[in-house]
Each structure stands twice: as C-alpha cells, then as structure tokens.
Amino acid sequence: MIEVRHLTKRYGDTLAVDDLNFTIEKGRIYGFLGPNGAGKSTTMNIITGYLASTDGSVTINGHDILEDAEAAKKNIGYLPELPPLYFDMTVKEYLAFAAELKKIPKAERKNQITRVCATTKLDAVQNRLIKNLSKGYRQRVGLAQALLGSPEILILDEPTVGLDPKQILEIRDLIKELGKEHTVILSSHILSEISAVCDYVLILSHGKLVASDTLENLTSLMQGQNSLIVTVKSSKEQLKEILRGITAVKEFHFMGDCEEEHCVKAEIKTDPSSDIRELLFYQLAEKNLPILAMQLVRLSLEDIFLELTADDQAAKKVITGTPSSPTENADDTDTDTTESDTKKGDNENAVHM
Numbered sequence: 591m592i593e594v595r596h597l598t599k600r601y602g603d604t605l606a607v608d609d610l611n612f613t614i615e616k617g618r619i620y621g622f623l624g625p626n627g628a629g630k631s632t633t634m635n636i637i638t639g640y641l642a643s644t645d646g647s648v649t650i651n652g653h654d655i656l657e658d659a660e661a662a663k664k665n666i667g668y669l670p671e672l673p674p675l676y677f678d679m680t681v682k683e684y685l686a687f688a689a690e691l692k693k694i695p696k697a698e699r700k701n702q703i704t705r706v707c708a709t710t711k712l713d714a715v716q717n718r719l720i721k722n723l724s725k726g727y728r729q730r731v732g733l734a735q736a737l738l739g740s741p742e743i744l745i746l747d748e749p750t751v752g753l754d755p756k757q758i759l760e761i762r763d764l765i766k767e768l769g770k771e772h773t774v775i776l777s778s779h780i781l782s783e784i785s786a787v788c789d790y791v792l793i794l795s796h797g798k799l800v801a802s803d804t805l806e807n808l809t810s811l812m813q814g815q816n817s818l819i820v821t822v823k824s825s826k827e828q829l830k831e832i833l834r835g836i837t838a839v840k841e842f843h844f845m846g847d848c849e850e851e852h853c854v855k856a857e858i859k860t861d862p863s864s865d866i867r868e869l870l871f872y873q874l875a876e877k878n879l880p881i882l883a884m885q886l887v888r889l890s891l892e893d894i895f896l897e898l899t900a901d902d903q904a905a906k907k908v909i910t911g912t913p914s915s916p917t918e919n920a921d922d923t924d925t926d927t928t929e930s931d932t933k934k935g936d937n938e939n940a941v942h943m
C-alpha cells in the first residue's frame with residue numbers, strides 16, 4: 591500500500607531521515623514512535639507530498655508521490671502537527687473550503703461534509719467560528735478535513751499534542767474507530783499513546799528505523815530480554831565457572847563493588863524462555879556458595895524504547911519482523927561495570943550489557 595525505499599532527507603548538514611525502508615499494509619493502525627527530532631514529521635511530510643526527499647522513493651498504491659502526485663495524494667488524508675485552520679471561518683465554511691481544495695465534485699461536497707462532521711462528532715459546532723472552539727474540537731476539525739474525499743490512508747502527526755487528558759482519550763477513541771475503515775499512521779513521542787491505539791509499531795531514532803514489529807511481538811521480544819541480578823558469596827572465577835556451564839545463559843557481566851565482603855554481584859542474560867533461578871540455586875548450593883540476593887528484571891516496552899532511542903548505539907540495534915530477531919550490539923559499551931564476560935569462550939562478537 592505504501593512503500594518507502596531508501597528515503598533520505600538532509601536539511602543542510604542535518605541528516606533528518608537516514609535511508610528509511612518500510613512497507614505499510616492495508617487495514618492496520620501504525621504507530622510512528624520516536625523522541626523529539628527523530629525525523630517523524632519529516633518522514634510524514636515526505637509521504638504526504640508536502641516535502642521533497644533528498645533521496646529515495648515513496649509510492650502509494652503504486653503511485654509515486656513525486657511523479658504521480660495527484661493520484662498518490664487522493665489516497666491520503668493528512669493531519670499535520672499544526673493543522674492549517676482558518677480561525678475566522680466557521681467549521682462548515684472551512685470544510686467547504688478544504689473540500690474545494692481537494693477537488694471534491696461540487697455535488698458531493700455537502701454530503702461529504704455532513705458525513706465527516708458526524709464521524710468526528712462536530713455536528714453541534716458546525717456553525718461556530720473555529721477560533722471559539724477548544725483545542726480538542728479544533729483537532730476534530732483537522733481530522734474532519736483529513737477525512738474529506740474518503741482517503742484509504744490517514745496520516746496523523748502527533749494528533750493529541752496539547753490536549754487535556756479527557757480530550758486525549760476522546761481523540762484516541764476516535765482514531766481507533768477510524769482504524770476500522772482506514773489504514774492509519776499515527777506519530778507520537780509518547781509510548782503509552784502508541785500502545786493504547788496502534789497494533790504495529792515503527793520506532794525511529796536519529797532518522798533511522800530501529801524497530802518495526804507488531805505491538806504484540808515487540809512486547810514478547812521485550813519480555814524475552816530478561817536479566818537476573820545475583821549477589822553470591824564466591825569469587826568471580828567460581829561464579830564464572832558455574833555460569834559457563836548453564837546452557838540458557840547467553841551472557842553475563844560483573845557489576846560494581848559488593849556491599850558484603852568476599853562476594854560478587856553479576857547481571858546474567860538468559861534465553862527468552864528460560865528461568866534459571868532454581869538451577870542456579872542448586873548449582874551454587876552444591877558448591878557451598880550462598881546466594882545473598884537474586885532479582886529477576888523484566889524489561890518493559892518503555893525500557894526498550896529508551897534503550898533503542900537513547901543514543902547513536904541505537905542505530906546499530908535493529909529489531910524487525912520476528913520476536914526472535916537478534917538484538918546484539920557488537921560494541922563494548924560497558925560503562926558502569928567493573929568487568930564483563932561473555933559465554934562461549936569470550937566470543938569476540940558476543941555482547942554484554
């Protein structure tokens with residue numbers, strides 16, 4: 591439906607969008623997630639034909655957004671971050687004006703305006719000046735404008751920014767409703783927003799795509815990134831020997847100083863499906879090495895989002911498609927640990943946290 595290939599945008603020296611590739615399929619609500627400045631608005635402006643790319647292509651239902659702009663744009667309804675509303679017009683006047691700009695045939699305009707006002711629940715304020723509407727209602731006017739012409743795809747840039755909590759819930763409900771009839775792409779820098787509304791997530795960081803998957807898969811992938819933090823009364827060598835013998839241990843590293851004497855603290859990463867707590871307990875007990883503390887840490891969607899978008903390293907960790915995709919980072923980025931180790935004979939490609 592939408593094919594984005596090698597999309598790149600430079601503003602002078604700033605690389606705002608860096609070789610993006612993704613496909614948007616019909617009938618889903620896509621979340622475009624990333625911190626401020628990640629390149630979300632730039633990408634949306636290019637997809638909707640408001641901005642030219644430096645390189646790469648965007649096709650919408652087979653129509654190139656630059657070469658076949660009119661046919662491509664017919665498929666898209668766009669709500670920009672700052673909708674271009676005319677405050678001195680009434681809602682009805684503004685929608686009539688927008689319908690004309692979209693070249694909707696005159697005979698169809700009235701019906702279309704009635705329909706979009708009903709969908710966005712604007713009936714009661716149709717004759718009010720836009721400047722007298724609340725921000726939530728102005729956002730509905732922007733949405734109504736996007737719905738004119740019955741486009742298959744709706745692209746909404748930060749649709750809830752600046753709204754109060756009640757208005758946010760109302761707009762989210764409206765977007766979910768619209769998702770039943772349209773393919774929706776929604777950008778946000780708020781994770782909870784994406785989790786509440788979308789079923790597929792594209793995470794952008796520094797202009798690059800760092801994750802692309804269903805919300806369900808991303809969540810299970812994240813749950814797979816469990817780690818265990820243990821404090822054991824032993825030497826590093828003794829604990830290393832035991833951890834190297836447990837197949838489910840993918841990697842481990844020693845953490846800072848222990849409060850107790852003669853003990854070590856380590857963070858251990860395991861296979862997604864394995865819980866090694868009991869096994870570790872018995873093996874340590876067999877060697878007379880008491881466990882002083884053990885804590886299972888499950889990463890939340892938020893932790894992963896922060897990890898993926900935190901810094902330039904994020905661009906090297908790409909998660910796409912399946913929950914089993916590797917998330918290894920080949921760089922040694924350990925900063926707050928005193929020593930690190932990986933399984934399988936300190937494989938140079940293996941990673942620690």
Ligand SMILES: Nc1ncnc2c1ncn2[C@@H]1O[C@H](COP(=O)(O)OP(=O)(O)OP(=O)(O)O)[C@@H](O)[C@H]1O
Pocket residue numbers: 601604605606624625626627628629630631632633779
């Ligand atoms: N017209 C412009 N001229 C120069 N640099 C720009 C321009 N527009 C955006 N940028 C830069 O491009 C990068 C991406 O910006 P963009 O607005 O696309 O990000 P975003 O993810 O939408 O962020 P936000 O949520 O803050 O809108 C940023 O570094 C921004 O400063």
